[in-house]
Amino acid sequence: MLLLVTGATGKVGQVLLERLLGDPRWAGATIRALCHNRAVAAHPWVETIHGSIADADTVRQAVAGCTHVLHMATVKEDARQAMDVSVKGMFWLLEAFRTSPTARQFLLVSGDCAVGHCFVAYDEPVTETSERRPYPGVYALSKVLEEVMLEQYYIQYGINGCCLRAPWIMEKDDFRHALSFGPDQFGGPDWDTLISPADRARHHAEGKVPVLLDSRGDPLKRNFIHVTDLAEAIVSALDHPRASRQLFNVAMNRPVDYAAIAAHLRASRGLAGVRIRTPFHSNWLDNSKARQLLDWEPGYDPIRLVDAAFAYQRAADDPRKVWYAG
Known part of the structure; x- marks a missing residue:
């Protein structure tokens, strides 16, 4: 397995890399980090490509030979950067993935801002079939665009993908x-x-x-999720046969x-x-689908x-x- 990770130096990325590198089930796997301004710690199983995710050539180089792509890079309320990462970056990743002879699975980490989290009222638990109702702002819009683009690549090109939608991610204090x-x-x-x-x-x-x-x-x-629980959900979705072309809410019970x-x-x-x-x-972000299909349980x-x-x-x-x- 050669896993390309965007956002590898962030809160989730650091925990996920430690989780994967410490698991004997992934021994021999290689992790490739696409980094812009920061770099991951040196490790014999980790390689780094530096450049902008908004640049098509950089992304093609990063995806080349990969079996899996995990897109976690994100930007908050900065319109220019958010569009570079979540529109251009997502598009170039998907384009490189769909044309790659080695690509097996595309994983996206999205957020509950796509369904408005505490800014939008729902009369019932928020499930994966609930209407997307983002609150105003470029960050929430970017997550909707990412989710929809991934779904369109299922429809247009038949790729194998999975989206994990997480609420506010907590760690440490x-x-x-x-x-x-x-x-x-x-x-x-x-x-x-x-x-x-x-x-x-x-x-x-x-x-x-x-x-x-x-x-x-x-x-x-x-709704919240601890960073280690989100990392476990990502690991659970990797190559899981029931994750194919699915959207999962991953939150505390x-x-x-x-x-x-x-x-x-x-x-x-x-x-x-x-x-x-x-x-x-x-609101209640219902995680029952992830618990049932992925055999995942938040700790x-x-x-x-x-x-x-x-x-x-x-x-x-x-x-x-x-x-x-x-």
Whole structure:
């Protein structure tokens, strides 16, 4: 197996490479990383090609001889770069893949922004057949375009592919910082749109955690996945016969309930919660298809996620790095 990976130096890519390189089932496999501004750590099974994913010649060189392509590179709200990566890059990858005599499987990691995650209301669990309803912005649009392009290559050219749609990806102490009212907050929400600066400063000083309420006034339920669970889902989909031309939601079995998390933190760490109204919607990203067809099961539930985040202690050589804001 020769696996081309885009986004290999990112949060998911680093964990996935470690997972594959440490698994004897993949002994002898080679991983090729297509890198733009960064480089992967040296390893005898890893080779690197430097260049832009928006350049057709670079992509053809990267795909040449590969059996598998895993597209994880992404860009947030930067329109020019997002179109380079998610439109040009996706197109050139698919073109090189479909014309390659060695290509066996194309895997795409997408996001639940394609179905609007907490910005769009659904009256039932969000499944793989739910309508794509992205929220405004180029990032959500880019994920819809990627998913649709992959599906069109199934239809037009009959390629073998698989799409894994993930919600907000957590690692290490990410979730603790997602609950912070301080300047160390990771991701969202934007507190300045929900509470006053004085209230935010007071909550931070008092060590409180947010109990986010949805648009109906009920505790918000939002979907997450731990980075190791997403890496396992990718490994499960590799060459899986039931993954062919399929879209899978990969998330925790239950979304995070902010009231339940706050109650757990009060009981376990003595942290008080504060209720905050939001315009967000509670949604449930249904992962039953992935669990049934891929024999995949997430290892993290909401309580393990929060406990692991609050217990994580960073070493001096482990600085906190925000790959992109949420």
